[in-house]
Amino acid sequence: MSARTKARKRAIDVLFAADVRDEPAAELLAQEAERARTQPERETSWRYAREIVLGVLEHQDEIDELLTSYARGWTLERMPALDRAILRMAVWEIRWNDEVPTAVAITEAVEAAKQYSTDDSGRFVHGLLGRIAESVPPVVES
Known part of the structure; x- marks a missing residue:
């Protein structure tokens, strides 16, 4: 498993836990940061997981609006919490991370959902990600 795939899994875990426990993701992120400090083998994947979670938090309103707009017949509340976490991560990668090709973001999200x-x-x-990727251009931040 690549470091980025591990990072995605860690990010999904934080986003999922925050959603299910109704706790601030920033607090869970701080707990994960502490764990990463004591486990050096986690450091490489931890940096990207942190970037994902912070990116999702920064853009969550827009991400959730996109998910709601393009999810045919589904509300966010109706989606399984794990799917919401995976989708939020993938939409952030598609829209705001120009280092990850859209096809890779979608493939990684689909594999996580299947697993x-x-x-x-x-x-x-x-x-859902295919509809968003076709309809909504990536954001180029400077």
Whole structure:
């Protein structure tokens, strides 16, 4: 498993836990930062996981608006919490991380959904991210 894939998993874990526990993601991020300091083997993947979580937090309103707008017949509340975490991460990568090709962001999200969520999640995540990627251009921040 690549360092970026591990980082995505860590980011999904933080976003999911914050959502399910109704706790601030920033607090969970601080706990993960402390764990990463005591486990040097986690450092490489931790840096990118942190970047993802902070990016999702910074753009969460816009991300959630996109998910709501492009999820045909689904509200955010109706989506499984794990799917929400995966989708938020992937939308951030697609829109705000120009280092990750859109196809890679979608593929990684679909694989995470297949591995960690429901039987239907892979197709759902793929379809929703595909619609967003086709319709909404990436943001180039300077």
